[in-house]
Amino acid sequence: MKRQDRRSDCPISFALETFGDTWSLLVMRDLLFTGKRTFGDFLRSEEGIATNVLAARLRALEEAGLIRAEGEGRNLRYGPTAKGLDLLPILLEMIAWSARHDARSAAPPAFVARISKDRAALMSELREQIAGAHGPPAKRSKSKK
Amino acid sequence: MKRQDRRSDCPISFALETFGDTWSLLVMRDLLFTGKRTFGDFLRSEEGIATNVLAARLRALEEAGLIRAEGEGRNLRYGPTAKGLDLLPILLEMIAWSARHDARSAAPPAFVARISKDRAALMSELREQIAGAHGPPAKRSKSKK
DNA sequence: CTGTATCCTTAGGGATACTG
């Protein structure tokens, strides 16, 4: 979609056109919840994305202004922009929804509870945690996926 | 996806597999925000969905337990189930995100403001409004898309 | 009006080999 052939000015439609594909939100999840920062990190995610697909996705996310690359060569690291960070509420609601409607959901109940009952504090904790994700690759922290 | 070849137990992934395609959330939007209830209503939406695609989507949404069909023949009407109604918070956050990051967003500012500042009341208003959507087809109410 | 039935096209995605 070439940015000018939008289907409509509907905000839902815009959101879908920006990150409504198979992989974007999974990469953002890795970025926002699991502290993953490198190409290899994303590649090793449970769902198994192909290298070319991942590369394409990272490029698209960067063009959309959701992520930013820093460093170069083997030191390249990806991080969320403010715009990408703003996806947090959407992702949280998706987690809450799945926790409620999917028996197999892997979301920690305590975490899920906080989404509705302790929203503000949870959000700032997460933002802090994300900002501090600068250790060596594959840092797991006590993230929840 | 045949319900058993899930990519993972990640809640984000589950959500995407359930309604992460091009059309599902747009149909749910019509259902939850604009009071549309009939095949023709959805068909006339701004984005222009094809009849076969719409039919397939409605079937999938029904299988996923997000919508329910009532009546028969020309009197057929679709409505959200509780599970579908629960998508409301996700859609609201998507609206808020687009309002913030898309200059062309058509979301009414007053509505957007309420998403963060008057969430509870907004939600129950919407739920009421949705429950009451039983007039003749193409009822527009004072919805926002 | 509410869909089915076809046909066709294409973007998105998978597998794999390879490179600096």
Next chain:
DNA sequence: CAGTATCCCTAAGGATACAG
């Protein structure tokens, strides 16, 4: 490790004609 480069393939989506 961080990607490119290919090749291939299929599910998803468009267009349109038709049916109860």
